[in-house]
Amino acid sequence: MKYVVGARGSQLSVAQTNWVISELTKIHPDSEFELNKITTKGDTDSRPLFTIDQKGIFEKEVDRAVATGDVDFAVHSLKDVPSQLDDGLVIACIPKREKVNDVFISLDNSALTTIKSGAIIGTSSLRRAVQISRIRSDVTVKPIRGNVETRIRKISDSDYDAIVLAQAGLSRLGIDVQYTPLSTDEFSPSPGQGAIAIVAREDDSKTISMLRGIEDADSRLEIEAERALSDFVDSGCRFPLGAYAKSSDSQMTLTVSAFSVDGKKSIQVSKTGKKENPESLGKNVGLELQSKGVNDLALNWREKVEEWNRT
Template sequence: MSIKLGTRGSPLSLAQTSWVLDELKNTNPSLTFEIEKITTKGDTDTRPLFAMEQKGIFEKEIDRAVSEKQVDFAVHSMKDVPSDLDSSLTIACVPKRESVNDVLITNDGFSLDSIPSGSTVGSSSLRRAVQISRKRPDLNVKPIRGNIETRINKVTEKKIDGIVLAKAGISRLGVDTKHSLLSKDEFLPSPGQGALAIICRSDDSKTIEMLKKIEDKNSRIEVEAERSLSEHIDSGCRFPVGAYASVKSDSLILKVGVYSMDGKKSILIEENGTIDNPFELGKKIGNELKSQGVSEIASNWREKLEEWNKQ
């Protein structure tokens, strides 16, 4: 029996897909798999990520192929999957999560504390840009696009002094490069960072059963809390929110940070919940953020981004 899966053709997406296939083959040795590379809007639009409508730019075309039965399932980075997933689809599996930390990559192995004043640091993420500026306002933060290798090459070719990106990306790719780990408490990651989402049709019970064999229970719980938080405040790449959930025995801890565009205002919340109801914990913090003025921060972001997009 041959199973067809869809994914982006980027090196990272293919590496993630290869890892998933290795896991699936270990639990389903009689199956064979065929990879269908699908181009998405996020692959063809060269504008900075913050200049685009973010929902689905890296997964919409692939999920359409799943829904229309061109492929059986799809492998995504969890943070690329919008909370309002089509009702015909389901996140059938969340495999074991990679590191949620961000890293700073420089030629000299600088940490964020030691990189010289005036250095230019690139990032594709508004969240990271604000977090960098909050900690080191003396650095120049520059928007940067391209796959991970392209961004790293800009550092090695000395076109930029450093870049900040997710550690999970270089781990999945097996990239050996000098990097400094950033604290996940100071640099709260994007909701779902480090996790994979395997999508299939909601009514495809056989595929769901196959995929569930490589599910990691704790990773699923953590991601559900973070995605619930995003859903309740409608966050995304155009509205930077940091969130990290962690399972500790029977408890679930969710830390969340929201930042103004200039980095001067922030709302930081940490709450405990139970592993039995991660959605409720995300919703609870979402409501707390609303009561503490997150709507005003979000509105300021939208107004400024609309100005930039008109230029």
């Protein structure tokens, strides 16, 4: 059986898609997998991510190819996948999740807490930017785009003193670079960070059954809790929200952090619930966030982003 696999053409996307193909080949040695690289809006639009008023900028074109049957399934970084997929599509498989934390990479191997005052730190994420500023108000946060290796090279080229990115990307690319891990307790990750989403057509039961062979049950439940929370409060590139679900035995704990535009105010909520009810846990955390004023934070962020776009 031959399957055509859709993915972005970025180095990270190709690396994690090849990993998925390798894992599937182990349990389906008689199947053949062909990679079809697809260009997305996120690949052609070089503006900072928060200025692009569209969800799914790194997956929409790829998932359209799944829906039309041009490819059989698609591989994505899960944090790039909107909480609501197009009709007829499902996240058919979530393999075992990589580490979820961000890392700090600097020119002189400094940590975020020790880097020089006035340092220029690159990130494309509002969530990362506001957390950097909360920890170090004396540094300058500057937008950065490009492949992981491109961003790292910009440190060597002296454009930036440091960058912040996901540890999972370094692991999947096999990049050997010195970094300082950022604790999820102090630096909350994006919902879905470190996970891969494999999207297929809802009515393609044969492909879904094949993909489920590399599903990781705990990763699926943790992601469902985080996505339920994200959907409930409508977070995204224009509203920095950190969320991390961790399961153990029959329980799961979901910890969420939201921040004001100036970084001076934050809301943290952590709740534990039954592992088999991840969506309920996500909704309950969302309700508590709302009771603590998260909707006001979200509105202020969106107004600020609109103001930035006008100037």
